Amino acid sequence: MEEIQELDILSKDDLAGIEAQTDIHLKKLLSGVQFYRESPISWNFSDIAPYIPPRSSFLNTSIIDTTHGIRHILRVMIYSNLIAQLLGENSTPAIVAAAWHDLRRQNDFSDKEHGERGFSFFYANKALFKDKLSDFEIDLVAEAIRYHDNKTYESNNIYLKILKTADALDRYRLKNEPGWPKLERIPLKEGIKFAYLFHNFTLQTEYSFLECKNSLCAIKKHLDIVGGINDT
DSSP states (O other), rough: OTTGGOOOOOOOOHHHHHHHHHHHHHHHHGGGOOOOOOOOOOEGGGGGGGGOOOOOOGGEEEEEETSSSHHHHHHHHHHHHHHHHHHHHHHHHHHHHHTTTTTTTTSSOOOTTTHHHHHHHHTTGGGTTTTTTTTHHHHHHHHHHHHHTSSSSSOOOHHHHHHHHHHHHGGGHHHHHHHHOOGGGOOGGGGGHHHHHHHHHHHHHHHHHHHHHHHOOOOOOOOGTTOOOOOO
8 A cells, every 4th residue: 555655746946946847948958849828729618518427436536636636637628629630530538548548557656567457457447439539549549547657668559659759748847757758659740849838837737736626617717728628
């Protein structure tokens, strides 16, 4: 049980330090990149709302408001939605993969088996998506969940690539990993165009959570940064 209690909770000082480090890195990284200053895509929160996982779906409910909890999941859902639309892909499988990718985490730190547990959990509940996803798309989503944290596994699965890219572009919240984004962790280079927007959204939603103490409130407060409209 000791492993399950390893939680990562950010303070305002943590966020200020992360912001200072990542601002410097982003300026260097993006000096030759035509990145988005505003989202090229408008979308509604109702696009992702039906797929937001309930509290009961978390293996360890203690992480719901920590760095791998619901705010992270919501942001990766949003980022996956935007990247999929930018690529002209069906965004529903991307949103579902993002929603389920970290639900079986035991903690916020080293948990190498959470992808495998997530894969099994998703397949056990695949009937939930019989009217939303084809059998082929369900298999693609399951593969994405299973291998999203695997650095060596190679696949042409576009939803795995979208999930890996979106997940990597939310790592600004991790205080022990300066120098994000790291290009080697981003399989879809088109996604780097969102780095500036996602950086701002991640940090602003984390700051807001410290004020409102409600993850959904914190996310909805800043939807405009990423082209979102709160229609729920």
